[in-house]
Structures are given as structure tokens and as C-alpha cells.
Amino acid sequence: MTLLRRSLLATALVSSLGLAHAADNANVPKGPLPRTVVPSLVSLELKLDPKQANFTGTTRIEANVAEATDMFWMHGRGLKISKAEAIVGDKRIALTATEADVSGVLKMQAVSKIPAGKAVIEIAYEAPFGELQGAYRVKPDGNDYVVTQMEPIGARNTFPSFDEPSFKQPWDITLIVPQDDVAVANSAETKTEKLADGWKKVTFARTEALPSYLVAFAVGPWDVPAGPDIAPNGSRTTPIKLRGVAAKGQGGRMKYSLEHTPEIVRALESWFGIPYPFDKLDNVAAPDFWAGAMENAGLIVYRDSLMFPDETSSVSQIQSYWGVSAHELAHQWFGDLVTMKWWDDLWLNEAFATWMGNKIHGQLRPEAHTDRGILEGAIGAMGADSLSSTRRIHEPINDFTQIQSAFDGITYQKGGAVLAMFERYVGEEAFQTGIRNYLKDHARGNATSADLIAAVAKQSNDPKAVDAAFKSFIDQPGVPFVKVAVECTGKPTLVVTQQRYLPLGSSASANATWGIPLSVRYADNGTVREEKGIVTGASSRFELKNATSCPTWVMPNAHGAGYYRFALEPKYQQALSTAFAQLDEREQRVYADSITSAYGAGQVTPKELLAALPQFTTAQVRQTVTAGMSAIGWMDEQLLTSEADRNAFRAKAAEIYRPRLDQLGLSPKQGEPDDDRLLRASLVNFFAGTLKDAQVRAEMGKQGRAVLGLGGDGKLNADAVPKDLRAVALGVAVQDGGKEAFDAAEKHFRASQDPTLRSQLLGAMGSTEDQALLDRARALVFEKGLLRRNEIFPIVGGQTEEASTRPALRQWVDSHFSELEARLAPAGAALVQLYAAGMCSNAEATDVESRFTDRMKSIEGGPLELKQTVEAVRLCAAQKDARKGMPLAFNK
Incomplete structure (x- = not known):
């Protein structure tokens, strides 16, 4: 897609301005723009027809000019600019726009100096619709729609602007659209005027101050179901209008999501002590959307599947609605009301929304156990955070390719876990007070990490220590490893x-220290006590002030609240194992992580890890039960060489988990907890996929065939x-059913507009091991108008699971890389993961590195994605080499 846009740009410049070359200027600002010209109000008028390939627009920017200048910088990418002027009073100064960098930096050269003071910049242009970023077109049902995704730098593809978070000002948005289309934007519609030739002009209220990445609109034959008004709450005395926006005929599917949105908004208002910050709320169910959702002020865009659950949906789909909706609505305060100044502080948006979304989701739906979810997210983030190539939470961003890299588990899950850790340490009420003060102090403006940390630390008993400790977690990479x-x-x-903490084979240095908010629980003469304090330095002493005797056992991460891993001296490690049943559910999970992470570091042998797994399965919490499954899958593939050994290994692994599966059964029980349904799905997937268990596969295949109508009426x-089991059942049915089942799945896919079912059918088709059928599956990616772009990974992702299907997938990715990257941008960097899946040798790492280095250079997020993928392959090779020949026996 980048090359296509550069080609479009060159053509546009030659035809409109007579400039054949971009500026060759070593001083092009690839990071934050200079503050020479600062916008105070932006007026956008866009003429959009979803049926056309291009659209036109006029941008009028009221600005303050800091000092007289004949040149300034702004943003625009792939725009055909027909006219650009700076207006000062009655004087119009012609501007020449040159795209000076592939990231979309525009050099604006004036024919004479623009004086200091107030000026207006007017730019008229034409632009192509984008591919899942900026303003882009979708056609899910034969009808044409326009949706937007501006974050992180898609706005510059849609209108010339100062496209970075620190430029935050109101927007006047006017859309000229076909008469029969619906047009929505960030703010409420104020006027619609009928125009000639079948057009209409829709004008929207002036927005609150917003950065460009939060500007949003949608055009097309949308259904617009009305939701219930969000009733007055606290200091907000007027109701908020709530609507849904869905593809034609799909509006009725938003009933559940619209019914429950008001309670999320009210809960957030109550926690923040600040009313919802905007004039209305529209939830857009986008038929094709590369992100899960986007927090545009007043116009939140979601993947349509997230907006379409009902009371009968799977637990995972219902929980996804609540979790993602709470996350995006939390952004209306964190990110929208208060915005980071630059992308290095993205965590202020995303980590906070992750933490806050979990809190509100858990408050409103206790059965979701979201505290377990944020802990599991933290443990997952520790995998990436253990790489030598990992990034900091507060990572410098110097180039546009680095921005997309910040949208990762370090920002979201690690950041959310660090917030949760300091909330527990500082105290819930004090932490809440700090957050409320931060939001009030910076409302409608921008803020930094230092601002937030200072506001929280101020509410603690030791502001200086908390400030330093907090910064130690966001300003350096890695997972603290505490030995006790x-x-x-x-x-x-x-x-x-x-x-x-470093995994076996890592080249990183272990020499790092943090200010760790250590919280411990211990058994003292039959009483379990808890103490906390901040520990610093490579070695320190932590006195148990309330202890009356030597503790029987010690849990170094009380309630699993700390973002760190631990190991105890052998005597106390055994004591903690003996006390496993006395630990709370989060402590059992971090105890399990202490074992699996010790295995990852080479301190525990495969045999010792396998011996620990039966204890994990006794836990109530599903995440602890399943904690060792990925290790079993890795041993199965990487350490076993004969089919006989592999079959025996799988049979022993099944003995560990079958009692729990038998207890749950293969069918849901009336009134059972949601966690039981989710655990059943995990176990069934493990038995059917990793272990290839004949009994489970037979039952799932039977049910999957029934879904497909095989053996019946079709x-x-x-x-x-x-x-909750439909995806795995369809997968087994297609894997075992050959061409007949594949044909049925494809037929039903082509007839369906249900996004969840479509994804499951695609996943099933892509999971077959029949090479001829896989050729057909991959061909669907390039069949015009068939797949939504967010459906590409479901159809090919399953091909990474089996060694037999990976070579053909790699060849396909390699030969179609440019086409795939263009369709997937800005998520094209993930293609390197598809190619490298299952690789576990230094030779393969070198192949990936050489094959993708040039390709990833100018792809958003590409350089870091490649670096981390190559490192992961080399670490896998080191793990494999170190464990060759080690026994994989299970203790009975």
C-alpha cells in the first residue's frame, strides 16, 4: 500500500502543482512538528460518494503563526492538492505543497512571508479512499459504505492537517453525500440541506477540542437504531442521545449492545466524578475494521461482531462486548478528554483504558472475573517483555514506523498491570483521587506521563518513592525477577x-533494578499476614514487622498484584507448593507462572515442569488449570521425533487434564458459571487440537457436521x-471431512453476513491439512469482493498450526507479500509472523531476517516486528538445543 500511495502522490503533484520530486531535506521533521504554525480551529468540508474511488475536500485551518515565515510543516499523504493558500486579512499568499517524506510530512512553501499572528490556511484537494485506514470503503452486502480509522496516522490520508496528538482544537465538519445515504460524525447533526444532482449537505455541531486521530465519520445506507437515552447522572442533568450505526438490515442486531451501553457510561461517570465529555454517543458496527474498536469522540467504531451479541451468544462474545465497550468508553475521558502530547505516551490512553475497562466490566459483570483477565494479560505481556528487543512502556518514538509498534502488549497489558499494581499499593481511594485530579487539571488539553505519575504519587504516603518506582516500570524494559x-x-x-528475568538463550543483560512495590503474604503461627513496601537496589532486606515467628510459607506476590516474577529458596519454594490450596486464586496463578517461567529460564527441566502440572489442574481458576498447555504443545512438536513417542506423550498429557474435562462434560449445564464454559472450550480445543484425542475429535466432528448440514438436508x-464450542467443532469437521465438508463450509460462508460465523467457517477451512483444499482457501483472499480485510488472518492463521501446512503458507506469503501488505496495512507487519510460525532454528531465523529486512523498513511497526520475530525464533532454537535428550516422563 505504501508504494501505491507514493505512485498516486507523484502523479498528483505533477498534474496539479508541476512538482515531480518530493523535497530532499535532511531537516524534515519525522517526529513532532515545530510549533511555528498552531491550529486553533479546523473546518472540514468533504464530498463523499461511497460508490466512487476518490473524494474531494476543502480544509480551512485557523491558526496562530509564532513568527514570520515563508515555510512551515504539516501532514498530508497521497493527496492531489489543487489549491493551497495562507490568508492574512484580505491578503492571499499562495502555498506550494510538497510531500517531503514517505510518512506524509508536507512542506508548505509560501511565495512570501506569512506574518506572525493569526492566519487561515485553505487547501482544496482530491484523495483516494484508503485501505482500512483514513477514510476507506467497505462493501459487505452489495452496498457501499465509508468508515474511518484515523489512528495513528490515517488522518493525513484523508485531509491535510497537523496530524499529531499535541495539536488539539475544535473541528467544524460538513459532509456532502448522496441524498439517500446516512452521514454521521463526531458531534450531533445540526442541519441538512438538499443540493442539486442528488446530493445533500450535512452540517455537524462544532466538536470539543480534539486531535486529528479522533476525528471520525461514516457514510452509506446505514441502519441507525435508537438506543435508550443515557439518563442524567450526578452533575450531568441532561440525557445523552445514544444510537447504533450498522450496515443495512443489521441494525436489529445491536439491541443488546445498545441496551447495556448506558450502564457502562454511568459507571464511568461515577468513578471519574466527571460527566461524559461529549454531546452524543454513536456506536458504529463496522463491517470491516482492522482494529477491535476505536475510541473516536462521540462516534466509537467497533468491529461489527462486538456489537452483535445477544443473551444466547457464546460467553467469549458477550464478554468481548462488555470488555471492549468499557475500554473504548473509558477512552472518552482518558485519551479524548485528556490526550497524550506525543505517541511515546500512548500508554496514558491504552494502558489506562485496559485497566479501567477491566475494572468497570468486572464491577458490572462480576461473573466475568476481569481481575483474572488483567493478570493473564500481564503474564502474556511478560513473554514479549522478556525479549532483548522489547520496548519500554514509555518508549521514545522518532519515526512513523515506530508508532504502530507502540500498539502492543507492552502498552496495553503491561501498562494496565503496572497501573493495577500501583493502585493496590497506593490504595483504591487515594489512586482514584489522583486520577480525578489529573483529568480535571488537563481537561480538553494534553498531558504527559510525568503529569499522571505526579498526580497519583501525591496521594501516597511517600510521593517521592512512589514517583521514582512508577517511573522505573515505565522508563525501562523488562520483567523484574525477585529472588527471596x-x-x-x-x-x-x-x-x-x-x-x-531472561529466558534461556537470551543475549540481554540481567543487570537492571526497579522500585518494586513488594507485597507479601505469609503464614505466622496459623495466621496469614500481609505486608508491603517498596524495595530498591540489587539486594535489600524486607523485615516482616508483624511476624511473631518464622513464617511457615511466604507468597512474595500477594494477590498476584505485582508485575514481577519470583523464585524462593528451595525450602520455601516447596513450602509454597504444599500451601497451594491456601493461596487465593490470583496467587495460585502467579505460583504457576513461577514454575513455567523457571522452565523458560532453564532452571526447571521438562520432567520437573510436567510433574507440576497435575497440581495446577486442581485450581478453581481456568487460567491456572491451563497454565502448562502451551509448554506441552511446544515439547510435543520440538522435542519429540518419533510418532510412537509422540503418541505416548500425548496419552500421558491427556491423563492430567481428562479428569477436569470429564467433570465438566462436553455439553454445557444449565446455570453453570461462565468460567466453566470457557474452561470447557479451552480443554476441548487442547484435546482436539494439540493432543489429537480420538474421542473428543469424534464428538466435535459429529457436531460440526451437523452445523454444516452434512448427512442431512445440507x-x-x-x-x-x-x-462456545462451534469453532473447534467446525474445525474438526472440515479437517476430517475432506472436500465434502470444505465445500459445505464455503457454501455457508458465502451465504452468511454473520461476522462471527463467517470467521469460524473461514478458520475451519483454513485448518485442513489437505494441500489442494488449502490452495482453494488461500485463493479466497484474492477473490474480489469476497473477504473483508479483517477476514484474511482467519482463513490463513490455522495454517500455522501444523508443520505439514506451513511450507506452502510461507511460499504463499513470500510470493504475494506486496499484495497482502497493501490489503492489510497498517497491520501488514504481522505477515512476518505468519511466515515464521513454527520456526525454531538459527538458520530459519537468518532466513526470515534476510528475506524481510528490506520489506519491513517502511512498514508501520515493521522494523520492531521483524526484530522480535527473529529473536523469538533464535530463543526457540536455544531452548530446543538445551533440552535435547532430556526425559519427558510424567510423574504418576
Whole structure:
């Protein structure tokens, strides 16, 4: 897509301005723009017909000019600019626009100096619709729609602007659209005027101050179902209008999501102590959207599947609605009301929304156990955070390719976990007060990490220590690894040493320390006590002030609240294992992580890890039960060489987990907890996929065939299997059913507009091991108008699971890379993961590096994606080499 846009740009410049070359200027600002010209109001008038390939627009920017200048910088990418002027009073100064960098930096050269003071910049232009960023077109049902995704730098593809977060000002938006189309934008519609030739002009109220990445609109034959008004709450005395926006005929599917949105908004208002910041709220169910959702002020865009659950949907789909909606609505305060100044502080938006969304989701739906979810997210983030190539939460962003890299587990999950850790340490009420003060102090403006940390630290008992500790977690990479010994010669004391956790084979240095908010629980003469304090330095002493005797056991991460890993001296590691049943559910999970991470670091052998797994399966929490499954899958593929050994290994692994599966059964029970349904789905997927268990596969295949209508009338019966198990059932049915099942799945896919079912059918087709059928599956990607772009990964992702299907997938990715990257941008960097899936040798790492280095240079997020993928392959090779020949016996 980048090359296509550069070609379009060159043609546009030659035809409109007579400039054949972009500026050759070493001083092009690839990071934050100079503050020479600062906008105070932007007026956009766009003429959009979703049926056309291009649209036209006029941008009028009221600005303050800091000092007289004949040149300034702004943004625009792939725009055919027909006229550009700076207006000062009655004087019009012609501007020449030159795209000076592939990132879309525009050099605006004036024919004479623009004086200091107030000026207006007017630019008329034409632009192509984008591919899942900027303003782009979708055609899911034969009708044409326009949707937008401006974050991070899609706005510059749609209108010339100062496209970075620190430029935050109101917007006047006017859309000229076909008479029969619906047009919506960030703010409420104020006027519609009928124009000639079948057009109409829709004018919207002036927005609050917003950065360009939060500007949004949608045009097309949308359904616009009305939701319930969001009733007055606290200091907000007027109701908020709530609507849905869905593709034609799909509006009725938004009933559940619209019914429950008001309670999320009210809960957030109550927690923040600040009313919802905008004049209305529209939830857009986008038929094709590369992100999960986008927090545009007053016009939140979601993948349509997130807006379409009902009371009968799968647990995962219902929980996804609540979790993602709470996340995006939290952004209306964190990100929209207060915005980071630059992309290095993206965590202020995303980490906070992750943490806050979980809090509100859990408050409103306790059965979701979102506290477990944020812990699992933190443990998942520790995988990437253990790489030498990992990034900091607060990572410098110097180039546009680095911005997309910030949208990762470090920002979201690690950032959210760090917030949760300091909330527990500072105290919920004090933390809430700090956040409220931060929002009030910076409302309608921008803020930095230092602003937020200072506001929270101020509410603590030791602001200086909390400020320093907090910054130690956001300003350096890595996972703290805490080793704990117990001294009882005098007052019981923990001897704490810390370093960076590193996996086996890592080339990174372990020499790092943090200010760790250490919280411990311990057994003292039959009483379980808890103490906390900030530990610093490579070695420190942590006195158990309330202890009356030497502790029987010690849990170094009380309630699993800390973003760190731990190891105890052998005596106390065994004691903690013995006390496993006395640990709370989060502590059991971090205890399990202490074992699996020790395995990852080479401190525990495969045999020792396998011996620990039966204990994990006794936990109530599903995440602890399943904690060792990925290790089993890796051993199965990488350490076993004969089919006989592999079959015996799988049979022993099944013995560990089958009692839990038998307890749950393969069918849901009336009134059972949601977690039981989710655990059943995980176990069934493990037995059917990793272990290839004949009994489970037979039952799932039978149910999947019933969904496909095989052996019956051939009609789709989507409810023939519990919805939580439908994906795995369809997968087994197609894997075992050959061409007949594949044909049925494809037929039903082509007839369906249900986004969840479509994704499951695609996943099933892409999971077959029949090479001829896989050729057909991959061909669907390039069949014009068939797949939504967010459906490309479902059809090919399953081909990464089996060694037999990876070579053909790699060849396909390699030969179609440019086409795929263009369709997937700005998510094209993930193609390197598709190619490298399952690789576990240094030779393969070198192949990936050489094959993709040039390709990734100018792709958003590409350089870091490649670096981390190559490192992961080399670490896998180191793990494999270190464990060759080690016994994989299970203890009985």
C-alpha cells in the first residue's frame, strides 16, 4: 500500500502543482512538528460518494503563526492538492505543497512571508479512499459504505492537517453525500440541506477540542437504531442521545449492545466524578475494521461482531462486548478528554483504558472475573517483555514506523498491570483521587506521563518513592525477577535480590533494578499476614514487622498484584507448593507462572515442569488449570521425533487434564458459571487440537457436521453445537471431512453476513491439512469482493498450526507479500509472523531476517516486528538445543 500511495502522490503533484520530486531535506521533521504554525480551529468540508474511488475536500485551518515565515510543516499523504493558500486579512499568499517524506510530512512553501499572528490556511484537494485506514470503503452486502480509522496516522490520508496528538482544537465538519445515504460524525447533526444532482449537505455541531486521530465519520445506507437515552447522572442533568450505526438490515442486531451501553457510561461517570465529555454517543458496527474498536469522540467504531451479541451468544462474545465497550468508553475521558502530547505516551490512553475497562466490566459483570483477565494479560505481556528487543512502556518514538509498534502488549497489558499494581499499593481511594485530579487539571488539553505519575504519587504516603518506582516500570524494559530468601535469626526478614528475568538463550543483560512495590503474604503461627513496601537496589532486606515467628510459607506476590516474577529458596519454594490450596486464586496463578517461567529460564527441566502440572489442574481458576498447555504443545512438536513417542506423550498429557474435562462434560449445564464454559472450550480445543484425542475429535466432528448440514438436508444449523464450542467443532469437521465438508463450509460462508460465523467457517477451512483444499482457501483472499480485510488472518492463521501446512503458507506469503501488505496495512507487519510460525532454528531465523529486512523498513511497526520475530525464533532454537535428550516422563 505504501508504494501505491507514493505512485498516486507523484502523479498528483505533477498534474496539479508541476512538482515531480518530493523535497530532499535532511531537516524534515519525522517526529513532532515545530510549533511555528498552531491550529486553533479546523473546518472540514468533504464530498463523499461511497460508490466512487476518490473524494474531494476543502480544509480551512485557523491558526496562530509564532513568527514570520515563508515555510512551515504539516501532514498530508497521497493527496492531489489543487489549491493551497495562507490568508492574512484580505491578503492571499499562495502555498506550494510538497510531500517531503514517505510518512506524509508536507512542506508548505509560501511565495512570501506569512506574518506572525493569526492566519487561515485553505487547501482544496482530491484523495483516494484508503485501505482500512483514513477514510476507506467497505462493501459487505452489495452496498457501499465509508468508515474511518484515523489512528495513528490515517488522518493525513484523508485531509491535510497537523496530524499529531499535541495539536488539539475544535473541528467544524460538513459532509456532502448522496441524498439517500446516512452521514454521521463526531458531534450531533445540526442541519441538512438538499443540493442539486442528488446530493445533500450535512452540517455537524462544532466538536470539543480534539486531535486529528479522533476525528471520525461514516457514510452509506446505514441502519441507525435508537438506543435508550443515557439518563442524567450526578452533575450531568441532561440525557445523552445514544444510537447504533450498522450496515443495512443489521441494525436489529445491536439491541443488546445498545441496551447495556448506558450502564457502562454511568459507571464511568461515577468513578471519574466527571460527566461524559461529549454531546452524543454513536456506536458504529463496522463491517470491516482492522482494529477491535476505536475510541473516536462521540462516534466509537467497533468491529461489527462486538456489537452483535445477544443473551444466547457464546460467553467469549458477550464478554468481548462488555470488555471492549468499557475500554473504548473509558477512552472518552482518558485519551479524548485528556490526550497524550506525543505517541511515546500512548500508554496514558491504552494502558489506562485496559485497566479501567477491566475494572468497570468486572464491577458490572462480576461473573466475568476481569481481575483474572488483567493478570493473564500481564503474564502474556511478560513473554514479549522478556525479549532483548522489547520496548519500554514509555518508549521514545522518532519515526512513523515506530508508532504502530507502540500498539502492543507492552502498552496495553503491561501498562494496565503496572497501573493495577500501583493502585493496590497506593490504595483504591487515594489512586482514584489522583486520577480525578489529573483529568480535571488537563481537561480538553494534553498531558504527559510525568503529569499522571505526579498526580497519583501525591496521594501516597511517600510521593517521592512512589514517583521514582512508577517511573522505573515505565522508563525501562523488562520483567523484574525477585529472588527471596528467609532469615529468622532475629526478626523474620526476607532477603530480596532482583534482576531482569531472561529466558534461556537470551543475549540481554540481567543487570537492571526497579522500585518494586513488594507485597507479601505469609503464614505466622496459623495466621496469614500481609505486608508491603517498596524495595530498591540489587539486594535489600524486607523485615516482616508483624511476624511473631518464622513464617511457615511466604507468597512474595500477594494477590498476584505485582508485575514481577519470583523464585524462593528451595525450602520455601516447596513450602509454597504444599500451601497451594491456601493461596487465593490470583496467587495460585502467579505460583504457576513461577514454575513455567523457571522452565523458560532453564532452571526447571521438562520432567520437573510436567510433574507440576497435575497440581495446577486442581485450581478453581481456568487460567491456572491451563497454565502448562502451551509448554506441552511446544515439547510435543520440538522435542519429540518419533510418532510412537509422540503418541505416548500425548496419552500421558491427556491423563492430567481428562479428569477436569470429564467433570465438566462436553455439553454445557444449565446455570453453570461462565468460567466453566470457557474452561470447557479451552480443554476441548487442547484435546482436539494439540493432543489429537480420538474421542473428543469424534464428538466435535459429529457436531460440526451437523452445523454444516452434512448427512442431512445440507442446510446450515448454526445452533447444532454449543456456541462456545462451534469453532473447534467446525474445525474438526472440515479437517476430517475432506472436500465434502470444505465445500459445505464455503457454501455457508458465502451465504452468511454473520461476522462471527463467517470467521469460524473461514478458520475451519483454513485448518485442513489437505494441500489442494488449502490452495482453494488461500485463493479466497484474492477473490474480489469476497473477504473483508479483517477476514484474511482467519482463513490463513490455522495454517500455522501444523508443520505439514506451513511450507506452502510461507511460499504463499513470500510470493504475494506486496499484495497482502497493501490489503492489510497498517497491520501488514504481522505477515512476518505468519511466515515464521513454527520456526525454531538459527538458520530459519537468518532466513526470515534476510528475506524481510528490506520489506519491513517502511512498514508501520515493521522494523520492531521483524526484530522480535527473529529473536523469538533464535530463543526457540536455544531452548530446543538445551533440552535435547532430556526425559519427558510424567510423574504418576
